[in-house]
Amino acid sequence: MEECTEIISNQGTWVSILLAYSHVGALQQWMKIHGRVIKDRLYLDVFVGTCLIDMYGKCGRLDxxxxxxxxxxxxxxxxxxxxxxxxxxxxxxxxxxxxxxEMLDKGVKPDHITFV
Structure with a gap:
């Protein structure tokens, strides 16, 4: 995909890549992708940001x-x-x-996933 200059990676692309690396536990490669996401300014996107939070959390990097x-x-x-x-x-x-x-104090309503 990187070789095709006509194709521009977007939110969906990065979420797919991040999830794929997450499932195989490839933290080293994943961190490189995180750098690319920052460069593309997509790390604050709700879906991309959640993938980043989730991956670091799964790898035990809670800070x-x-x-x-x-x-x-x-x-x-x-x-x-x-x-x-x-x-x-x-x-x-x-x-x-x-x-x-804290979530409740901030006025964010829990959903069914929150309770799981």
Whole structure:
């Protein structure tokens, strides 16, 4: 795809690539893609941003995931679900519950995924 100059990568392209690397646990390659996403200024997109938060969280890089989470200009339940899940998966239940409370305090309505 990179060789085809007529094709411009977009939000859907990056989400697909990020999810693919996420599923195989290729953190090194994934971090290179993160750099490209930053260069293309798509890291603040709701879907791309959520993929970034989720990947760093899955890899145990919770500080990086939190940093990305707080960079989001507008945090939806999708972002909150990702960051809460990351902490829960790694055994940080107290932090996950605190994030849930913070979500409610910010006026973000939980959805069915939040409770899963």
């Amino acid at each position: 990086d995931a939190m940093s990305l989470f707080y960079q989001m200009p507008r945090r939806t339940s999708i972002h909150w679900n990702a960051i809460i899940s990351c902490h829960g998966v790694h055994g940080h239940g107290d932090k996950a519950l605190n994030l849930f409370r």
